[in-house]
Amino acid sequence: MSITLQSATPATLDEIVEEVARWQTEGAPVQLHSGDLGWAWRFGAQALAEKVRVWHRDGQLLAAGMMDGEDGLIRMAVAPSVDHDEALAAQLLADLSDPGRGVLPAGGGSVEARFGAAFRKLLHHGGWAADEPWTPLRRDLATPVEDCGLRIEVLDADHVDDRIVQDRVAVGLASFPNSTFTEERWRALAATSAYRRARCLVGYDDAGNAVAATTVWSAGAGRPGLIEPLGAHRDHRGRGHGRAITVAAAGALRQLGSSSATVCTPTSNVAGVAAYVSAGFDRLPDVTDFRRPG
Ligand SMILES: CC(C)(COP(=O)(O)OP(=O)(O)OC[C@H]1O[C@@H](n2cnc3c(N)ncnc32)[C@H](O)[C@@H]1OP(=O)(O)O)[C@@H](O)C(=O)NCCC(=O)NCCS
Structure with missing residues (x-):
């Protein structure tokens, strides 16, 4: 065949x-x-x-x-x-x-x-x-996830609040220097079949600033879910918000039925690896891509 x-x-x-x-x-x-x-x-x-x-x-x-x-x-x-x-x-x-x-x-x-x-x-x-x-990280979701300490707003395809969409996009842009995220792209994303099993989370500090955000993706009940992407606003780093949004991401995946929360980040992203470990993720052995022989 x-x-x-x-x-x-x-x-x-x-x-x-x-x-x-x-x-x-x-x-x-x-x-x-x-x-x-x-x-x-x-x-x-x-x-x-x-x-x-x-x-x-x-x-x-x-x-x-x-x-x-x-x-x-x-x-x-x-x-x-x-x-x-x-x-x-x-x-x-x-x-x-x-x-x-x-x-x-x-x-x-x-x-x-x-x-x-x-x-x-x-x-x-x-x-x-x-x-x-690259470093894979994993948090088991068999037991409930603790409160993350930030106020979290959730965007799913059926609950779209324009203000939160704007914050989701703004935090995305302020987290990744090369990000090209726009509201139009967020809406395109939210309209896909893939997003039916996804959620965007935006974390707000006590002053009401949108300080961290993520998108989490379930693969269906009993399967590993994925965090992609996750970031803390560059003006609000080093205050535990990266850790908090990661805990919130794990909680959201558990609600979606995922058996674990997974993520993979370049090993060189020391802050990223540290934030996931701080949020209760196990650091798994590093993995590498395969480069074509010269
Ligand atoms: C990774 C990121 C989310 C961390 O956000 P943050 O709000 O600064 O992180 P926190 O203050 O919650 O710190 C979480 C842990 O990471 C550690 N950490 C944060 N930045 C660090 C750095 N530059 N170097 C080493 N450790 C660092 C903290 O000490 C803390 O560890 P602890 O709880 O053991 O003390 C943020 O740097 C970011 O958005 N980076 C760009 C996007 C990115 O790389 N996302 C992750 C991969 S998808």
Whole structure:
């Protein structure tokens, strides 16, 4: 049975996101999450579809990848049922290695492949080298999450308060120097099927300032949820607000039925790792992307 590589289309995104959500498995490495796709959806369905590649066999979706950033990175999700599938692994490697397939650029590029044992083994054996380290973090949600200490406002698709949307966007812009977030993009995000299982949280200090914000993504009950992104306003850092919004994020994911809250941040983001650990997350062993051999 042949394995086919295709680009996503706006019409297939709902189904792809739903399937990638189903692949999130408690205890398995944190791989490309439906929330990563959801967060990228703020630029519109066409823009996201152009970044997404899918591999099918016999009509069944087996793997999906999202191209991310300017440096030729593809972030992969592999169905648990084909973790050890060598034919799939070989096809993925062939497609990623061939610039004619339009996935990775000639002579460059890297792959985030945290799951898919057979695929990871082939990348190792093919000389794909370790790239920048990332740190996964996880908080178990079996027991209730403590109060975070900030006043939290929640935005879901059905409860849209314009003032809170403005604050969500403003804190996003003040947290990430390269952020291009806008209210229009927030509304595009909130209208997607992915956002039905997501919430934005905005944290307010005692003076009423919007000081921290995040978006959390459930993958369905009993599966790991994702925090993406999370930040504290640059004018209000070092006061426990990063920790507080992270605790609030864990609480919101628990309410959505997630079994754990997960996140992955560059290991070099010392403040980010510290804020998650401070909020009760376990720091898991670092992981690296695979860089194409030179
Ligand atoms: C990461 C971030 C949210 C932290 O926000 P913050 O409000 O300054 O963090 P807090 O004051 O709540 O501090 C939380 C913990 O992190 C530690 N911390 C904060 N900044 C730190 C830094 N620059 N270096 C080392 N530790 C740091 C604090 O000491 C505290 O630890 P403790 O509870 O053990 O004392 C904020 O720096 C930020 O928005 N960064 C940009 C976006 C980002 O990287 N987000 C996370 C990855 S998605």
